[in-house]
Amino acid sequence: MSALVLSLLTAGFVYLIAGACSGKPEQVTVLASTSIAGSLKSLARSWQDSEPSVNGQCVAIEVQEKDSADVQQALSPDWDTKRNGNAPDVWIPESAAWARMAADREATARLIPDIQPSIARSSAVIAMPKVMAEAVGWPEKKLSWPDLIAMAKDPEGWASDGHPEWGDVRIGMSNPLKSTASLLALLAMIDANGDTDITQEELDAVVLLKNTMDTYEPDDATALMTKMGEADAAGGALAHLSAFPALERDVLMYNSRNPKEPLAAVYPSDGAPEADNPFLVIQNAPWVSAVKQDAATQFRDFVRDKEGREVLLADGFRDSNGNGGPSVSVDNGLSPQITEPPAETVQPAAVTNTLATWTALNRTTNLLFVMDTSDAMGAATTVDGEDTTLLEVAQDAVRIALNMIGSEKSQVGLWQFSGADAGGVPYQSLVPLERLDEGNRASISENIDFMQAGGPSALYDTAAAAYQHVTENYLAEATNMVVVLTAGANNNPNGGLSLEDLTTQLTGTRDPNRPVSLMTIGYGEGADETAMQEISTATKGQYFASKWPGEISKTLLNALFNAQ
Incomplete structure (x- = not known):
């Protein structure tokens, strides 16, 4: 039973x-x-x-x-x-x-x-042909991205490391809007501490990267590895690329196909965020x-x-403690133990700002700077303990912003406004919208230097004319925008447009198939925030406030980076 x-x-x-x-x-x-x-x-x-x-x-x-x-x-x-x-x-x-x-x-x-x-980890690394990595001391010697950029700037190239036959140090990059490895590399350079505050030093580093890149793949996150494999099969891997961002597992998978020139994973000495899945x-x-x-x-x-x-x-992959399996070995181009410091946890805004910075550097832009030079801009202020004026601080900010526009196809112009001249026109076109070559940059810088504050502000009429001008000079396959920087409110002595008239005109002018964004920056305590918000909204643009003069450079860059 x-x-x-x-x-x-x-x-x-x-x-x-x-x-x-x-x-x-x-x-x-x-x-x-x-x-x-x-x-x-x-x-x-x-x-x-x-x-x-x-x-x-x-x-x-x-x-x-x-x-x-x-x-x-x-x-x-x-x-x-x-x-x-x-x-x-x-x-x-x-x-x-x-x-x-x-x-x-x-x-x-x-x-x-x-x-x-995290369920698995793969470190963000600098992928290099193994013989090149060994030439700079791998696996004992460590490199950072700034070290690599300095190597790429060296006119002697690989001759400085005893290999003139390899030619220049060539850096490749994939679009960080698509590639995890490139995104993590950029975060390590632009905002390594994840505090969302991109300093001038960090901006300079990414400008150097952009200017030293030999190859850029904007559309395919895996193209660098694919083309490296094609070059290797043809016997030209060493002449193709010297270094590019990758995940260590990508290096492992590449080497598993037994290439003629295997890759090595160089772990950045200053750390990098991991692909932590x-x-x-x-x-x-x-x-x-x-x-x-x-x-x-x-x-x-x-x-x-x-x-x-x-x-x-x-x-x-590695586990949460950084331990890898048997395949994570020096023989396979990887380091069994990672000794580099882990990167700080990044904040959401840090990632967004990093990508916006890179986008601004690499996209084609059709941009008209419109600067207020009215009485309000002559107000005295103090920045970093030094006496100055709102206009002088804004002039420096525009110079910095100008250096962040990287595409050779971009066009930039410069206007100023401070009431009406003898002919009744409330603004002056100082530099026309032209291709951003050395002559255009020099002309904008020179005209910025000669600006002087004085007179009333014809903000509304100027905004309408500037928006119309960029619309009429629309540049296809570019980000078209007007950036208006003002420290005051509209007080045109000749009357001119009302705020309602202006927003109606802007809304009627806007063509969704040929969009132009009007980005406004309210500078200092006297800026008319309500009016500028309405002006930007009418064009699907954005308003940015800069209450403190010391913030104007970052605010201006945010306006440029966030234009669609």
């Missing part, structure tokens, strides 16, 4: 396990980057074999590959399934930097959880359910447990 009971109990126990859930499985969609999606698909199959459930409801995991940059752009409470496919219940970007960028949008921030555990269970979204969140959490715990760690280590 006892044997029969035991048999029935055992049979019942087996039956309960086999039938632990019922109904069509509730599907949990996991969007993961290509680099880790293969490992996660394998783990999802293993987890599915355990017949997972939530409160008796069967659940299933479907891992889909989607670039981190694409998810970052698309993620919102209004996820478009027709354009982007299934909405994510879980998002695993290559780096938390992508999540930080998404979190910098108010509506999207609510979707990003506070708990962001955070497991983000989406919250507060219309498609979220408690069942899916519970199932996602179960899968996360499985991935972070022993079997999951073993699979990810075998696939070339």
